[in-house]
Amino acid sequence: EAGVAQSPRYKIIEKRQSVAFWCNPISGHATLYWYQQILGQGPKLLIQFQNNGVVDDSQLPKDRFSAERLKGVDSTLKIQPAKLEDSAVYLCASSPVGSVSTQYFGPGTRLTVL
Amino acid sequence: QQQVKQSPQSLIVQKGGISIINCAYENTAFDYFPWYQQFPGKGPALLIAIRPDVSEKKEGRFTISFNKSAKQFSLHIMDSQPGDSATYFCAASTYNNNDMRFGAGTRLTVKP
Numbered sequence: 512e513a514g515v516a517q518s519p520r521y522k523i524i525e526k527r528q529s530v531a532f533w534c535n536p537i538s539g540h541a542t543l544y545w546y547q548q549i550l551g552q553g554p555k556l557l558i559q560f561q562n563n564g565v566v567d568d569s570q571l572p573k574d575r576f577s578a579e580r581l582k583g584v585d586s587t588l589k590i591q592p593a594k595l596e597d598s599a600v601y602l603c604a605s606s607p608v609g610s611v612s613t614q615y616f617g618p619g620t621r622l623t624v625l
Numbered sequence: 626q627q628q629v630k631q632s633p634q635s636l637i638v639q640k641g642g643i644s645i646i647n648c649a650y651e652n653t654a655f656d657y658f659p660w661y662q663q664f665p666g667k668g669p670a671l672l673i674a675i676r677p678d679v680s681e682k683k684e685g686r687f688t689i690s691f692n693k694s695a696k697q698f699s700l701h702i703m704d705s706q707p708g709d710s711a712t713y714f715c716a717a718s719t720y721n722n723n724d725m726r727f728g729a730g731t732r733l734t735v736k737p
Contacts, residue, residue: 515668553714616661618668
C-alpha cells in the first residue's frame with residue numbers, strides 16, 4: 512500500500528511570495544490533515560478535512576493560509592503572502608474511515624522563507 | 626496553546642538501557658493517547674497508543690503507562706537500541722474529534 516505522498520519536498524522562497532504544497536493521501540482514506548511543524552516543536556494541526564468538507568480549521572491563519580480538497584482525494588495548502596515565521600515543515604496525514612485516530616503521515620515539505 | 630507537555634527535551638541512553646519519556650495533559654476530554662516516532666527527514670509514524678480504560682499497554686519493547694487521575698502518561702523503551710535513536714512525540718485527542726495535540730518532542734540518542 513502506497514503511503515501519503517507530498518510534493519515538493521523542499522521549497523525556498525522570499526518573504527511576501529506565494530507557495531503551494533500538494534498532498535495525495537492513502538487510497539480510500541476519507542480524512543486528511545495538514546500540520547505545521549516548526550523546528551524543535553511538535554506538529555500543530557492547521558486544517559482537517561472529511562472527504563471534501565472542512566471539519567476543523569480553527570488553527571489555520573486564514574488571512575494568509577488556504578487549503579482545499581475539491582474531489583475528496585488530494586489536497587493543496589497555499590500560503591500567500593509568506594512570512595519569515597512560516598518557515599517550517601508542512602506535514603500531510605490521512606486516516607481511514609472507522610479509525611479516525613490512526614493518522615498516517617507523509618514525509619513533509621520543508622519550507623524556508625528568506 | 627500547548628495542551629500536552631512533554632519531558633525531557635533530549636535523552637541519552639546506553640544500548641540495552643531503559644528510555645523513559647513523560648507527558649502530561651490538561652484537557653480531561655482527551656481519551657486517546659498515541660506516541661509517534663520520527664526519524665530525520667520523515668513524517669511521524671504511529672508507535673503505540675492507549676485509551677484511558679487501561680493503565681498500561683505493551684507492544685514488544687515499548688510500553689505506555691497511563692495515570693488518569695494525574696493526567697499523565699509515559700513511554701518506556703526497554704532494551705534500547707541504536708536504531709531507536711529518533712524524536713518521539715506524545716499526543717492526545719478525543720477519539721471521535723481527532724483534534725490531535727502533540728507534545729514538543731524528545732530527541733532520544735541510544736549510544737552503542
